[in-house]
Amino acid sequence: DAKTTQPPSMDCAEGRAANLPCNHSTISGNEYVYWYRQIHSQGPQYIIHGLKNNETNEMASLIITEDRKSSTLILPHATLRDTAVYYCIVNPNNAGNMLTFGGGTRLMVKP
Amino acid sequence: DAGVIQSPRHEVTEMGQEVTLRCKPISGHNSLFWYRQTMMRGLELLIYFNNNVPIDDSGMPEDRFSAKMPNASFSTLKIQPSEPRDSAVYFCASSRRYEQYFGPGTRLTVT
Numbered sequence: 001d002a003k004t005t006q007p008p009s010m011d012c013a014e015g016r017a018a019n020l021p022c023n024h025s026t027i028s029g030n031e032y033v034y035w036y037r038q039i040h041s042q043g044p045q046y047i048i049h050g051l052k053n054n055e056t057n058e059m060a061s062l063i064i065t066e067d068r069k070s071s072t073l074i075l076p077h078a079t080l081r082d083t084a085v086y087y088c089i090v091n092p093n094n095a096g097n098m099l100t101f102g103g104g105t106r107l108m109v110k111p
Numbered sequence: 112d113a114g115v116i117q118s119p120r121h122e123v124t125e126m127g128q129e130v131t132l133r134c135k136p137i138s139g140h141n142s143l144f145w146y147r148q149t150m151m152r153g154l155e156l157l158i159y160f161n162n163n164v165p166i167d168d169s170g171m172p173e174d175r176f177s178a179k180m181p182n183a184s185f186s187t188l189k190i191q192p193s194e195p196r197d198s199a200v201y202f203c204a205s206s207r208r209y210e211q212y213f214g215p216g217t218r219l220t221v222t
Binding site: 044100 | 115142144153154159204206209215216
């Protein structure tokens with residue numbers, strides 16, 4: 001499976017956009033990019049996933065570069081409740097199983 | 112929808128004792144996952160069921176761990192005998208398509 005590289009931590013001001021980067025330079029053509037987050041003491045929560053096109057839902061946007069070697073998760077208007085660890089995961093199918101969680105990025109949203 | 116239900120939420124036991132963790136997946140979901148999270152190793156997938164059948168148990172650490180899914184609405188993870196290094200938060204997750212829904216976790220402490 002392809003591995004991902006994320007910065008260990010980031011800060012963001014409340015109300016501003018949070019842009020979380022992820023490198024997955026060894027991603028294969030059939031591997032999807034998934035994002036989950038884990039708020040303190042809770043189970044992880046699915047955010048979004050994509051293959052090669054940009055995706056948007058009610059929580060976030062996912063921008064995948066044309067060569068698919070990296071992606072960015074965008075929280076358009078971060079709130080204090082978005083403070084969490086964000087995990088970028090590549091997965092070999094659209095079924096979302098066999099997820100391998102790395103260290104993630106600890107996002108701190110500050111007032 | 113009550114979400115994924117796990118019990119107990121907290122378990123403290125002595126080394127050598129048997130521990131059974133329980134999970135009720137979301138109704139209609141056909142895949143179930145058991146994960147373990149520790150500070151040292153992060154979030155690890157232990158075992159994955161599809162339609163009540165174990166598909167991949169390569170993450171189960173050793174023979175002391177066993178998991179069953181006797182029907183679509185119930186799964187157990189058993190540790191016998193337990194050891195202090197088994198102390199962790201154990202999460203159960205279920206899915207129907209690509210999105211995994213995690214339960215609140217069981218915090219296990221083995222003394």
